[in-house]
Amino acid sequence: MSPDDVEVARAVEERQKFRRELRHELEAIRGRWGWLMALGIALVVFGVVAMSLPLATTLVTALALGITLILGGGAQLVGAFWTRDWSGFFLVLLMGVLYAVLGVLFLNRPIEAMLALTLLLAAMLLVGGAFKTIASAWHQFPQWGWVFAGGLLELALGLMIWLEWPSPASLAVIGLFVGIDMVFSGWTWIMLALRLKHLGDRHRHATPAPAA
Template sequence: MTAFPTSSSPLGEAARQELGRIRKNWIWFLVLGILTIVLGVFLIATPLLGSLAAVWMISVLLIAGGIVQFVGAFSTKGWGGFFLSLLAGVLYVGLGVLIVDRPVTALEVLTIVIALSLVIGGLSRIIVAASERFYGWGWTALSGGISLLLGVMIWRQLPTSAFWVIGLFLGIEMLFTGMTWVMLALGLKSLPKPESS
Protein backbone atom coordinates (compact mmCIF):
# COMPACT_ATOMS: atom_id res chain seq x y z
CA MET A 1 0.00 0.00 0.00
CA THR A 2 1.47 3.34 -1.09
CA ALA A 3 1.74 6.02 1.57
CA PHE A 4 1.62 9.76 1.00
CA PRO A 5 5.06 11.36 0.85
CA THR A 6 6.23 12.65 4.21
CA SER A 7 7.48 16.17 4.68
CA SER A 8 10.99 14.73 5.14
CA SER A 9 11.01 13.31 1.60
CA PRO A 10 11.90 15.62 -1.31
CA LEU A 11 8.45 15.17 -2.87
CA GLY A 12 6.71 15.86 0.44
CA GLU A 13 8.81 18.96 1.05
CA ALA A 14 8.06 20.30 -2.44
CA ALA A 15 4.32 19.64 -1.96
CA ARG A 16 4.40 21.38 1.44
CA GLN A 17 6.14 24.44 0.01
CA GLU A 18 3.75 24.62 -2.94
CA LEU A 19 0.75 24.33 -0.63
CA GLY A 20 2.20 27.09 1.52
CA ARG A 21 2.55 29.37 -1.52
CA ILE A 22 -1.02 28.64 -2.65
CA ARG A 23 -2.34 29.18 0.90
CA LYS A 24 -0.85 32.70 0.95
CA ASN A 25 -3.03 33.59 -2.06
CA TRP A 26 -6.31 32.15 -0.74
CA ILE A 27 -7.93 35.61 -0.85
CA TRP A 28 -7.51 35.75 -4.64
CA PHE A 29 -9.30 32.41 -5.02
CA LEU A 30 -12.08 33.85 -2.84
CA VAL A 31 -12.32 37.03 -4.95
CA LEU A 32 -12.37 34.96 -8.16
CA GLY A 33 -15.11 32.76 -6.71
CA ILE A 34 -17.26 35.69 -5.60
CA LEU A 35 -16.90 37.46 -8.96
CA THR A 36 -17.78 34.24 -10.80
CA ILE A 37 -20.85 33.75 -8.58
CA VAL A 38 -21.98 37.35 -9.21
CA LEU A 39 -21.54 36.89 -12.96
CA GLY A 40 -23.40 33.57 -12.82
CA VAL A 41 -26.33 35.15 -10.96
CA PHE A 42 -26.35 38.02 -13.48
CA LEU A 43 -26.50 35.56 -16.41
CA ILE A 44 -29.28 33.58 -14.73
CA ALA A 45 -31.24 36.83 -14.26
CA THR A 46 -30.59 37.95 -17.86
CA PRO A 47 -30.35 34.70 -19.87
CA LEU A 48 -30.87 36.41 -23.26
CA LEU A 49 -27.77 38.53 -22.71
CA GLY A 50 -25.81 35.44 -21.68
CA SER A 51 -27.04 33.50 -24.72
CA LEU A 52 -26.06 36.28 -27.12
CA ALA A 53 -22.68 36.70 -25.42
CA ALA A 54 -22.01 32.95 -25.77
CA VAL A 55 -22.92 33.01 -29.46
CA TRP A 56 -20.76 36.07 -30.02
CA MET A 57 -17.83 34.36 -28.28
CA ILE A 58 -18.28 31.25 -30.44
CA SER A 59 -18.19 33.40 -33.58
CA VAL A 60 -15.03 35.20 -32.41
CA LEU A 61 -13.33 31.85 -31.70
CA LEU A 62 -14.36 30.48 -35.10
CA ILE A 63 -13.04 33.54 -36.94
CA ALA A 64 -9.79 33.46 -34.93
CA GLY A 65 -9.45 29.73 -35.67
CA GLY A 66 -10.01 30.41 -39.37
CA ILE A 67 -7.32 33.07 -39.40
CA VAL A 68 -4.90 30.65 -37.72
CA GLN A 69 -5.76 28.04 -40.38
CA PHE A 70 -5.04 30.61 -43.14
CA VAL A 71 -1.69 31.54 -41.61
CA GLY A 72 -0.80 27.88 -41.17
CA ALA A 73 -1.79 27.05 -44.74
CA PHE A 74 0.21 29.87 -46.35
CA SER A 75 3.25 29.35 -44.12
CA THR A 76 3.52 25.73 -45.35
CA LYS A 77 2.62 25.99 -49.06
CA GLY A 78 4.67 22.93 -49.97
CA TRP A 79 2.76 20.76 -47.47
CA GLY A 80 0.28 18.26 -48.92
CA GLY A 81 -2.47 19.45 -46.57
CA PHE A 82 -2.33 23.07 -47.83
CA PHE A 83 -5.74 23.02 -49.52
CA LEU A 84 -7.36 21.16 -46.63
CA SER A 85 -6.03 23.72 -44.15
CA LEU A 86 -7.12 26.55 -46.45
CA LEU A 87 -10.60 25.05 -46.79
CA ALA A 88 -10.88 24.67 -43.00
CA GLY A 89 -9.93 28.34 -42.60
CA VAL A 90 -12.59 29.41 -45.10
CA LEU A 91 -15.23 27.30 -43.34
CA TYR A 92 -14.32 28.61 -39.87
CA VAL A 93 -14.33 32.25 -40.94
CA GLY A 94 -17.50 31.79 -43.01
CA LEU A 95 -19.33 30.13 -40.13
CA GLY A 96 -18.12 32.78 -37.68
CA VAL A 97 -19.32 35.61 -39.96
CA LEU A 98 -22.63 33.79 -40.51
CA ILE A 99 -23.17 33.55 -36.74
CA VAL A 100 -22.43 37.28 -36.32
CA ASP A 101 -24.84 38.06 -39.17
CA ARG A 102 -27.63 35.78 -37.87
CA PRO A 103 -27.26 35.43 -34.09
CA VAL A 104 -30.91 34.44 -33.51
CA THR A 105 -30.67 31.56 -36.00
CA ALA A 106 -27.39 30.49 -34.37
CA LEU A 107 -29.13 30.53 -30.97
CA GLU A 108 -31.91 28.31 -32.32
CA VAL A 109 -29.46 25.82 -33.89
CA LEU A 110 -27.36 25.62 -30.71
CA THR A 111 -30.50 25.18 -28.60
CA ILE A 112 -31.66 22.32 -30.85
CA VAL A 113 -28.22 20.69 -30.42
CA ILE A 114 -28.48 21.06 -26.63
CA ALA A 115 -32.03 19.63 -26.59
CA LEU A 116 -31.01 16.65 -28.75
CA SER A 117 -27.92 16.04 -26.59
CA LEU A 118 -30.07 16.00 -23.45
CA VAL A 119 -32.62 13.65 -25.00
CA ILE A 120 -30.01 11.23 -26.40
CA GLY A 121 -27.89 11.33 -23.23
CA GLY A 122 -30.94 10.82 -21.02
CA LEU A 123 -32.24 7.91 -23.06
CA SER A 124 -28.78 6.30 -23.10
CA ARG A 125 -28.46 6.51 -19.31
CA ILE A 126 -31.97 5.09 -18.81
CA ILE A 127 -31.34 2.16 -21.20
CA VAL A 128 -27.92 1.32 -19.71
CA ALA A 129 -29.21 1.58 -16.13
CA ALA A 130 -32.30 -0.56 -16.83
CA SER A 131 -30.37 -3.23 -18.73
CA GLU A 132 -27.27 -3.49 -16.51
CA ARG A 133 -28.86 -2.98 -13.06
CA PHE A 134 -25.49 -2.03 -11.53
CA TYR A 135 -25.15 -0.62 -8.00
CA GLY A 136 -26.98 2.72 -7.87
CA TRP A 137 -28.64 2.14 -11.24
CA GLY A 138 -31.81 3.85 -10.00
CA TRP A 139 -30.00 7.15 -9.54
CA THR A 140 -28.51 6.87 -13.01
CA ALA A 141 -31.96 6.16 -14.45
CA LEU A 142 -33.40 9.14 -12.54
CA SER A 143 -30.61 11.36 -13.84
CA GLY A 144 -31.33 10.13 -17.36
CA GLY A 145 -35.04 10.77 -16.91
CA ILE A 146 -34.39 14.35 -15.78
CA SER A 147 -32.10 14.96 -18.79
CA LEU A 148 -34.70 13.46 -21.12
CA LEU A 149 -37.49 15.58 -19.62
CA LEU A 150 -35.37 18.73 -19.79
CA GLY A 151 -34.46 18.06 -23.43
CA VAL A 152 -38.12 17.50 -24.38
CA MET A 153 -39.18 20.67 -22.54
CA ILE A 154 -36.54 22.73 -24.34
CA TRP A 155 -37.54 21.17 -27.69
CA ARG A 156 -41.24 21.84 -27.16
CA GLN A 157 -40.63 25.49 -26.26
CA LEU A 158 -38.61 26.25 -29.40
CA PRO A 159 -38.03 28.89 -30.72
CA THR A 160 -38.71 30.75 -27.43
CA SER A 161 -36.32 28.54 -25.45
CA ALA A 162 -33.47 29.60 -27.77
CA PHE A 163 -33.46 32.99 -26.04
CA TRP A 164 -32.84 31.68 -22.52
CA VAL A 165 -31.42 28.14 -22.52
CA ILE A 166 -27.76 28.86 -23.31
CA GLY A 167 -27.59 31.89 -21.02
CA LEU A 168 -29.30 30.03 -18.17
CA PHE A 169 -27.02 26.99 -18.50
CA LEU A 170 -23.96 29.25 -18.69
CA GLY A 171 -25.11 31.14 -15.60
CA ILE A 172 -25.71 27.94 -13.63
CA GLU A 173 -22.28 26.63 -14.68
CA MET A 174 -20.59 29.86 -13.55
CA LEU A 175 -22.54 29.86 -10.27
CA PHE A 176 -21.33 26.37 -9.35
CA THR A 177 -17.79 27.10 -10.57
CA GLY A 178 -17.72 30.21 -8.36
CA MET A 179 -18.93 28.17 -5.39
CA THR A 180 -16.11 25.70 -6.03
CA TRP A 181 -13.53 28.51 -6.00
CA VAL A 182 -14.99 29.92 -2.77
CA MET A 183 -14.89 26.50 -1.08
CA LEU A 184 -11.29 26.02 -2.26
CA ALA A 185 -10.33 29.44 -0.88
CA LEU A 186 -11.95 28.73 2.50
CA GLY A 187 -10.30 25.30 2.60
CA LEU A 188 -6.89 26.86 1.91
CA LYS A 189 -7.46 29.52 4.56
CA SER A 190 -8.26 26.89 7.18
CA LEU A 191 -4.98 25.01 6.54
CA PRO A 192 -2.34 25.44 9.22
CA LYS A 193 0.39 27.92 8.39
CA PRO A 194 3.54 26.23 7.11
CA GLU A 195 6.36 26.02 9.57
CA SER A 196 9.14 28.45 8.79
CA SER A 197 12.25 26.52 7.87
Protein backbone atom coordinates in the same frame (compact mmCIF):
# COMPACT_ATOMS: atom_id res chain seq x y z
CA MET B 1 3.70 -11.11 -3.54
CA SER B 2 0.94 -12.13 -5.90
CA PRO B 3 0.19 -10.08 -9.03
CA ASP B 4 -2.96 -8.73 -7.34
CA ASP B 5 -0.94 -7.55 -4.33
CA VAL B 6 1.53 -5.85 -6.66
CA GLU B 7 -1.30 -4.03 -8.43
CA VAL B 8 -2.82 -2.92 -5.12
CA ALA B 9 0.56 -1.69 -3.85
CA ARG B 10 1.14 0.18 -7.10
CA ALA B 11 -2.30 1.80 -6.90
CA VAL B 12 -1.68 2.88 -3.28
CA GLU B 13 1.72 4.29 -4.24
CA GLU B 14 0.21 6.24 -7.16
CA ARG B 15 -2.52 7.62 -4.89
CA GLN B 16 0.03 8.73 -2.30
CA LYS B 17 2.18 10.31 -5.01
CA PHE B 18 -0.83 12.21 -6.34
CA ARG B 19 -1.67 13.47 -2.85
CA ARG B 20 1.91 14.64 -2.29
CA GLU B 21 1.94 16.51 -5.60
CA LEU B 22 -1.45 18.06 -4.87
CA ARG B 23 -0.32 19.15 -1.40
CA HIS B 24 2.84 20.68 -2.90
CA GLU B 25 0.80 22.62 -5.48
CA LEU B 26 -1.62 23.88 -2.83
CA GLU B 27 1.30 24.98 -0.65
CA ALA B 28 2.73 26.92 -3.60
CA ILE B 29 -0.43 29.04 -4.06
CA ARG B 30 -1.76 29.22 -0.51
CA GLY B 31 -0.74 32.89 -0.20
CA ARG B 32 -3.05 33.83 -3.08
CA TRP B 33 -6.26 32.55 -1.54
CA GLY B 34 -7.71 36.08 -1.38
CA TRP B 35 -7.46 36.55 -5.13
CA LEU B 36 -9.05 33.16 -5.74
CA MET B 37 -11.84 34.01 -3.31
CA ALA B 38 -12.47 37.29 -5.16
CA LEU B 39 -12.51 35.42 -8.48
CA GLY B 40 -15.01 32.89 -7.13
CA ILE B 41 -17.32 35.56 -5.72
CA ALA B 42 -17.18 37.51 -9.00
CA LEU B 43 -18.06 34.39 -11.00
CA VAL B 44 -21.00 33.62 -8.70
CA VAL B 45 -22.29 37.20 -9.01
CA PHE B 46 -21.92 37.24 -12.79
CA GLY B 47 -23.53 33.80 -12.97
CA VAL B 48 -26.56 34.98 -11.01
CA VAL B 49 -26.84 38.02 -13.29
CA ALA B 50 -26.56 35.75 -16.35
CA MET B 51 -29.32 33.47 -15.04
CA SER B 52 -31.57 36.45 -14.33
CA LEU B 53 -30.97 37.81 -17.88
CA PRO B 54 -30.73 34.59 -19.93
CA LEU B 55 -31.71 36.09 -23.30
CA ALA B 56 -29.07 38.81 -23.05
CA THR B 57 -26.52 36.23 -21.91
CA THR B 58 -27.37 34.04 -24.91
CA LEU B 59 -26.81 36.99 -27.26
CA VAL B 60 -23.48 37.88 -25.63
CA THR B 61 -22.45 34.20 -25.84
CA ALA B 62 -23.26 34.16 -29.56
CA LEU B 63 -21.18 37.28 -30.19
CA ALA B 64 -18.28 35.89 -28.13
CA LEU B 65 -18.44 32.60 -30.04
CA GLY B 66 -18.47 34.48 -33.33
CA ILE B 67 -15.35 36.47 -32.43
CA THR B 68 -13.62 33.31 -31.16
CA LEU B 69 -14.44 31.40 -34.35
CA ILE B 70 -13.16 34.23 -36.55
CA LEU B 71 -9.91 34.45 -34.59
CA GLY B 72 -9.55 30.67 -34.69
CA GLY B 73 -10.24 30.62 -38.42
CA GLY B 74 -7.66 33.33 -39.00
CA ALA B 75 -5.08 31.36 -37.04
CA GLN B 76 -5.90 28.23 -39.07
CA LEU B 77 -5.50 30.13 -42.35
CA VAL B 78 -2.15 31.60 -41.28
CA GLY B 79 -1.00 28.15 -40.16
CA ALA B 80 -2.13 26.65 -43.47
CA PHE B 81 -0.02 29.07 -45.52
CA TRP B 82 2.95 28.54 -43.25
CA THR B 83 2.73 24.79 -43.92
CA ARG B 84 1.53 24.90 -47.55
CA ASP B 85 4.06 22.23 -48.54
CA TRP B 86 2.45 19.82 -46.04
CA SER B 87 0.03 17.17 -47.31
CA GLY B 88 -2.67 18.37 -44.89
CA PHE B 89 -2.57 21.94 -46.25
CA PHE B 90 -6.02 21.84 -47.86
CA LEU B 91 -7.63 20.33 -44.77
CA VAL B 92 -6.23 23.05 -42.51
CA LEU B 93 -7.21 25.68 -45.09
CA LEU B 94 -10.75 24.29 -45.27
CA MET B 95 -11.07 24.27 -41.47
CA GLY B 96 -9.89 27.88 -41.33
CA VAL B 97 -12.44 28.99 -43.91
CA LEU B 98 -15.19 27.03 -42.12
CA TYR B 99 -14.33 28.59 -38.76
CA ALA B 100 -14.29 32.08 -40.27
CA VAL B 101 -17.62 31.61 -42.08
CA LEU B 102 -19.27 30.26 -38.93
CA GLY B 103 -17.88 33.19 -36.95
CA VAL B 104 -19.30 35.70 -39.43
CA LEU B 105 -22.68 33.93 -39.28
CA PHE B 106 -22.64 34.08 -35.47
CA LEU B 107 -21.93 37.83 -35.60
CA ASN B 108 -24.40 38.66 -38.38
CA ARG B 109 -27.23 36.35 -37.26
CA PRO B 110 -26.65 35.59 -33.57
CA ILE B 111 -30.27 34.67 -32.82
CA GLU B 112 -30.51 32.12 -35.65
CA ALA B 113 -27.11 30.70 -34.69
CA MET B 114 -28.10 30.23 -31.06
CA LEU B 115 -31.43 28.69 -32.09
CA ALA B 116 -29.46 26.10 -34.07
CA LEU B 117 -27.20 25.46 -31.06
CA THR B 118 -30.24 25.16 -28.79
CA LEU B 119 -31.77 22.55 -31.09
CA LEU B 120 -28.46 20.66 -31.12
CA LEU B 121 -28.37 20.82 -27.31
CA ALA B 122 -31.89 19.39 -27.12
CA ALA B 123 -30.92 16.51 -29.42
CA MET B 124 -27.80 15.78 -27.35
CA LEU B 125 -29.82 15.74 -24.12
CA LEU B 126 -32.42 13.39 -25.63
CA VAL B 127 -29.82 10.97 -27.00
CA GLY B 128 -27.65 11.10 -23.86
CA GLY B 129 -30.63 10.74 -21.53
CA ALA B 130 -32.00 7.78 -23.47
CA PHE B 131 -28.60 6.07 -23.42
CA LYS B 132 -28.16 6.60 -19.67
CA THR B 133 -31.62 5.33 -18.74
CA ILE B 134 -31.43 2.25 -20.97
CA ALA B 135 -27.81 1.36 -20.07
CA SER B 136 -28.29 1.83 -16.32
CA ALA B 137 -31.56 -0.13 -16.23
CA TRP B 138 -30.02 -2.92 -18.31
CA HIS B 139 -26.73 -3.36 -16.39
CA GLN B 140 -27.89 -2.21 -12.92
CA PHE B 141 -24.36 -1.48 -11.73
CA PRO B 142 -23.75 -0.05 -8.22
CA GLN B 143 -25.58 3.27 -7.72
CA TRP B 144 -27.32 2.77 -11.07
CA GLY B 145 -30.43 4.48 -9.76
CA TRP B 146 -28.69 7.86 -9.71
CA VAL B 147 -27.59 7.46 -13.32
CA PHE B 148 -31.12 6.36 -14.26
CA ALA B 149 -32.60 9.43 -12.54
CA GLY B 150 -30.05 11.68 -14.26
CA GLY B 151 -30.96 10.16 -17.62
CA LEU B 152 -34.65 10.79 -16.99
CA LEU B 153 -33.86 14.39 -16.07
CA GLU B 154 -31.87 14.86 -19.29
CA LEU B 155 -34.73 13.34 -21.29
CA ALA B 156 -37.25 15.66 -19.67
CA LEU B 157 -35.06 18.72 -20.20
CA GLY B 158 -34.29 17.82 -23.82
CA LEU B 159 -37.97 17.18 -24.56
CA MET B 160 -38.95 20.48 -22.93
CA ILE B 161 -36.42 22.41 -25.03
CA TRP B 162 -37.49 20.54 -28.17
CA LEU B 163 -41.18 21.33 -27.64
CA GLU B 164 -40.49 25.00 -26.85
CA TRP B 165 -38.15 25.50 -29.84
CA PRO B 166 -37.91 28.05 -31.51
CA SER B 167 -39.65 30.22 -28.91
CA PRO B 168 -37.76 32.82 -26.81
CA ALA B 169 -38.01 30.41 -23.87
CA SER B 170 -35.90 27.84 -25.72
CA LEU B 171 -33.45 30.55 -26.79
CA ALA B 172 -32.87 31.45 -23.13
CA VAL B 173 -31.61 27.95 -22.33
CA ILE B 174 -28.04 28.66 -23.50
CA GLY B 175 -27.82 31.77 -21.34
CA LEU B 176 -29.25 29.90 -18.38
CA PHE B 177 -26.69 27.11 -18.78
CA VAL B 178 -23.86 29.65 -19.02
CA GLY B 179 -25.04 31.27 -15.79
CA ILE B 180 -25.30 27.94 -13.99
CA ASP B 181 -21.80 26.98 -15.15
CA MET B 182 -20.40 30.30 -13.90
CA VAL B 183 -22.05 29.83 -10.49
CA PHE B 184 -20.66 26.30 -10.10
CA SER B 185 -17.21 27.41 -11.28
CA GLY B 186 -17.25 30.31 -8.84
CA TRP B 187 -18.31 28.05 -5.98
CA THR B 188 -15.41 25.71 -6.82
CA TRP B 189 -12.93 28.61 -6.62
CA ILE B 190 -14.44 29.75 -3.31
CA MET B 191 -14.05 26.26 -1.83
CA LEU B 192 -10.44 26.11 -3.06
CA ALA B 193 -9.73 29.54 -1.55
CA LEU B 194 -11.15 28.46 1.82
CA ARG B 195 -9.02 25.32 1.70
CA LEU B 196 -5.90 27.39 0.98
CA LYS B 197 -6.76 29.80 3.79
CA HIS B 198 -7.12 26.84 6.16
CA LEU B 199 -3.71 25.53 5.07
CA GLY B 200 -2.17 28.95 5.61
CA ASP B 201 -3.68 29.29 9.10
CA ARG B 202 -2.48 25.81 10.05
CA HIS B 203 1.02 26.52 8.74
CA ARG B 204 1.15 29.83 10.61
CA HIS B 205 0.10 28.21 13.90
CA ALA B 206 2.55 25.34 13.42
CA THR B 207 5.50 27.66 12.76
CA PRO B 208 7.28 28.52 16.04
CA ALA B 209 7.68 32.19 16.86
CA PRO B 210 11.27 33.52 16.51
CA ALA B 211 13.21 33.78 19.73
CA ALA B 212 13.57 37.26 21.19
